[in-house]
Amino acid sequence: MVCLTVIPKSSLADSPVSIRASGLHPSQLVTLHALLTDDKGEKFESRAFFQANLSGEVDVKQAPALGGDYTGVWSMGLFCSLKPEKLFYRLMKRDVMGSPFHVQISLFDSVVPLPKEAPLATCTVERWYAAPGVERFHIKTGRVRGALFLPPGPGPFPGVIDLFGGSGGLIEFRASLLASKGFAVLALAFFAYDDLPQTLIEVDLEYFEEASILLLKHPKVRGPGLGVIGLSKGAEIALAMSIFLQHIVAVVCINGATALIGIPLRFHDIYIPAVPYPAAKTLITKMGAIATLYVLDVPQDEKHQVSAIPAEKARGHVLFVVGENDQSINSKSFAEMSIARAKKYGKNNVTLLSYPGAGHLMEPPGSPLCYSSTIRGSSLAMLWGGETEPHTKAQEHSWKEIQKFLELHLGPVGKSNL
Structure with a gap:
């Protein structure tokens, strides 16, 4: 069974996360895709291509991206390479206390420059701008x-x-x-x-x-x-x-x-x-x-x-x-x-x-x-x-x-x- 995990699922926006996919075929080519919609409804996306190891796993902390919006080993690459759908648009959290940014991470079979098929797995993470009690x-x-x-x-x-x-x-x-x-x-x-x-x-x-x-x-x-x-x-x-x-x-x-x-x-x-x-x-x-x-x-x-x-x-x-x-x-x-x-x-x-x-x-x-x-x-x-x-x-x-x-x-x- 294909499984996608992002740890932690809820964290401060300046904190690192780890992304791991398992249950894949050995050496399978996959795409990890990130989607964030900001407070004004504007979308930001990023993607990177990976090859599963012999155990059928992709650990982004260790596996190099083979292409997409970044290459090489970079655990926060999907988050840091997010790009706006709208030209000349800056990602900025305006309502820092009310709600977090939600980032949907999706795993697709093969190399998918523009995801159209249903993902193999998805996971949504919360990126908060204020810790509890602030x-x-x-x-x-x-x-x-x-x-x-x-x-x-x-x-x-x-x-x-x-x-x-x-x-x-x-x-x-x-x-x-x-x-x-x-x-x-x-x-x-x-x-x-x-x-x-x-x-x-x-x-x-x-x-x-x-x-x-x-x-x-x-x-x-x-x-x-x-x-x-x-x-x-x-x-x-x-x-x-x-x-x-x-x-x-x-x-x-x-x-x-x-x-x-x-x-x-x-x-x-x-x-x-x-x-x-x-x-x-x-x-x-x-x-x-x-x-x-x-x-x-x-x-x-x-x-x-x-x-x-x-x-x-x-x-x-x-x-x-x-x-x-x-x-x-x-x-x-x-x-x-x-x-x-x-x-x-x-x-x-x-x-x-x-x-x-x-x-x-x-x-x-x-x-x-x-x-x-x-x-x-x-x-x-x-x-x-x-x-x-x-x-x-x-x-x-x-x-x-x-x-x-x-x-x-x-x-x-x-x-x-x-």
Whole structure:
């Protein structure tokens, strides 16, 4: 009897799973197919071809994929190579508390590029974005807008502010996963959400100061310092927070600039002008996406140094996480410029994790590569870059390193797992 098992059947979205088929004929060719339908009804699929061993088994942790959406031995290959049916569409969990993503794994006889026949066996797995006991609280206090995620238990927990980038709105999936690891996390919106401005004209750092004070005042948040994690424009803001806000002691900057790009910053009587964004230099790729890698020059000349964020003044520790195949921004060069600047002033509190083949949208593990997608405010899709296997393996490694970094500088957490 043919049997397909996926263990565990229910887990956090950043956790690995194992897939095993048995009861096959020795050396039988089969196809494993994964199907995920997101919160909006959009489909993502992947497939890989295998040959059963002499015992009639395929263990994806040991058996190499012979073709399909990936090749070689890769236990999470089916999940990490999921591709959208809709062009320029990004997989993003929006309802992080209500329901999991359901991924249907199907086993087909022979090599089946487009499954049409009935599968030999199927199994559905749940991928959750919040562990049992994690609580979400809507935040609308003063000017601050966002969502606070608290782990189960009395705490206090190390506090982290979570920022995303130029698409705006409120994105919660990374915050809920970090809360599932024992952090108290404020997913913070800063434009295009609720009654916040619809466009970002200026980075008002006093807003982020207000958010950090609010988080520190919570009885389940352990002070005296906070961490910040940011992607893209959020990384740019996170770096600025580490310099100007006294409560920020650990910052993770993922694929961001280390200078103000296109949008200036203001903090009380401090004003940092932005490097102008030369929209006329944007390129349109053959697939119809905007490529900005060579538009955003690393500001090294004297004219642009006034827009550089002075990393040497960071009050705590800074971890740069960059993808070397980032097609949105030359994030590695920006990070190296900041590190060199810090070393020039005798500082050694700035470090770099750099990943060949990784693109711009580096997310928690288990998330497939998003090579390009549409964003709010742009009529065309943005090119993010990345190669499937090195990108998703960079996500696995960096996610562990980010948690280690935050625990090292904020203190240990109490873990909660499905």
